[in-house]
Amino acid sequence: MKNFWSIGCLSLGLALSSTAFADVKLEFPDTVNLLVTNMQTPKVSGSLLDNNKSITLPNGVNQVVFQFTPDFLDKNDYKKVYSHIVVARFDAKDDTLVLKMPKYKSYYDAKVNIEKMTWQLHSSKTDKDINVVDDKLSVTGFVLGRDYTNEVMEYNRAGGKAAVAVSYVTVNTDKPVLGDSGKTVKVATEQHLKVGTLSELQRLYLQSSAQDRKAFRKWIVDQE
Structure with a gap:
């Protein structure tokens, strides 16, 4: 009976262990705008005020697809710098990955160097950076x-x-898509937004982060 109990506890422990490490957790700073993960809109954990x-x-x-958007206080004025849109592919298993972005001394430093920025995905399991294949999408800036x-x-x-x-x-519907790993994932494509009415602009503004709202208000003022 004692051996049976020991085997049962061991099996339960292994089951719990495999459940706890059955996926990859990606951690990133709030200066990174995560746009797409595996051709889907990402479900990000963390509140608006979390760093x-x-x-x-x-x-x-x-x-994953993301944009780096560090912000600075420059001459008593809030300014944000936008990187290019990054597309990155990587292979990981049962790990926590930390997205490490460059640090800039000032708004000018970021403005000059952000287009040639270097970044890493750091593995908590191996304490080393993992191999990543990255590329750019064509658009830059606040769109x-x-x-x-x-x-x-x-x-x-x-x-x-x-x-x-x-x-x-399949465009504008929910259909399964076969990913690179051979797994079928569900992709919900979005219709192109028609930005031409006041109500649509208001909706987009309310859905934006506090930082993006502030940057957008400044951009509006600059257009006057």
Whole structure:
């Protein structure tokens, strides 16, 4: 009876262990705007005021799309710098990965150097940076109403440097898509937003972060 109990406890412990480490956790700073993960809109954990956020990804090959947007106080004026849109592909299993972005001394330093920025994905399991294949999407800056999910799917179909395999894509519906790891994932594509009415602009503004709202208000003033 004692041996049976020991075996049962061991089996339960192994089961709990495999459950606890059955995926990949990606942690990133709030200066990173995570746009798309595996051709889907990401479900990010963390509140608006958190300095760091995270998302859970499946084991295996993953693709993430993000933009680095550090902000600075320059001559008593709030300013934000926008990097290019990064598409990155990596392979990981049962790990916590930390997205490490460059640090800039000032707004001018970031403005000059952000286009040639270097960044890393650091593995908590091995305490080393993992291999990442990264590329750029064509758009830069603050853009309203851009359908990043659809753009990334088109990027993958075109076979970009950091692409993952897509067997087929159906626009404006929920259909299964075969990913690079051979798993079927559900992709909800978004319709292009028609930014041409006051109500639409108001909706987009309210859905933005506090930092993006402030940057957008400054941009509006600069246009006057």
